[in-house]
Amino acid sequence: MTAAPAPFVEEPLPSYREYPQSEMIDRAEGFLAELRRRRTVREFEVRPVPHEVIASCLLAAGTAPSGANQQPWFFSVITDPERKRRIREAAEQEEREFYGGKAPQEWLDALAPLGTDPHKPFLEEAPVLIAIFAQKYGVRPDGSRFSHYYVPESVGIAAGFLIAALHHAGLATLTHTPSPMGFLNEICERPVSEKPVILLVAGYPKPGCKVPVHGGLKKRLDQIASWL
Numbered sequence: 001m002t003a004a005p006a007p008f009v010e011e012p013l014p015s016y017r018e019y020p021q022s023e024m025i026d027r028a029e030g031f032l033a034e035l036r037r038r039r040t041v042r043e044f045e046v047r048p049v050p051h052e053v054i055a056s057c058l059l060a061a062g063t064a065p066s067g068a069n070q071q072p073w074f075f076s077v078i079t080d081p082e083r084k085r086r087i088r089e090a091a092e093q094e095e096r097e098f099y100g101g102k103a104p105q106e107w108l109d110a111l112a113p114l115g116t117d118p119h120k121p122f123l124e125e126a127p128v129l130i131a132i133f134a135q136k137y138g139v140r141p142d143g144s145r146f147s148h149y150y151v152p153e154s155v156g157i158a159a160g161f162l163i164a165a166l167h168h169a170g171l172a173t174l175t176h177t178p179s180p181m182g183f184l185n186e187i188c189e190r191p192v193s194e195k196p197v198i199l200l201v202a203g204y205p206k207p208g209c210k211v212p213v214h215g216g217l218k219k220r221l222d223q224i225a226s227w228l
C-alpha cells in the first residue's frame with residue numbers, strides 16, 4: 001500500500017530569512033562571541049529564576065531537529081527542595097564510588113584540571129535542575145512500542161539548543177552526568193522506557209564564582225575542521 005502524499009505547508013519556507021552578506025558575517029561573529037562567553041559553572045546562587053524563562057528555553061530545545069521528527073526527549077524540571085536533596089544524595093553516592101576507585105586513573109587525570117570532586121552542593125543550591133531523558137522507544141496509549149530513530153543524536157542536539165538558550169537568557173549551566181543515574185527515573189517519576197542522559201543544572205552563578213582555566217581552552221579552527 002502506498003502512503004498518501006505528505007501534506008506540505010502552503011507558503012514556501014515562510015520563516016526563512018536571507019541576510020545581506022556583511023550582515024550575515026556580523027551575525028555569525030556575534031553569535032560566536034555570545035557563545036564564547038558561556039562557561040560551565042559549578043557554584044550557583046539559590047535565587048530562583050523566572051518560570052517563563054525556563055519554559056521558553058525548553059520550547060527552544062523542543063525546536064531541535066530529530067530522527068523522523070519524533071522528538072524523543074523529555075525534560076523534568078526540578079525546583080522542589082526535597083527532590084533536589086534526594087538527587088544530591090544519590091548523585092554524591094555515585095560520585096564517591098567514582099572518585100573512590102571506580103574511575104580509572106586515566107579518567108581522573110583527565111578531570112584533574114577541572115578540580116571536580118564527589119561533593120555536589122550545587123544540586124541543592126541551584127534553583128533549577130533539568131533532567132534530560134532520552135525516549136529509547138515510543139509507547140502508544142495501548143502500551144505497544146514503536147521505534148525511535150537517532151535517539152542519542154537527537155537528544156544531544158536538543159540539549160545543545162537548551163544550553164545555548166539558557167545562556168542567551170542570562171543563566172549559567174552545568175552539564176552534570178553522574179553515572180549511573182537511574183535514580184532520576186524514580187525521583188522524576190519517569191517510565192523505564194526513558195533513559196536519563198544529562199542532569200542540567202541552571203541558575204545564576206554565585207558572586208565571585210571562579211572557573212577553571214582548562215574549561216576556557218577551546219581548540220582552534222584548524223584543529224576541529226578541514227575544508228576539502
Ligand code: IYR
Nearest residue numbers: 095111116117176177178179
Ligand atoms: N561525574 C563526575 C566526573 C566528571 C566526569 C566528566 I567526563 C566531567 O567532564 C566532569 C566530571 C563529576 O561530576 O564530578
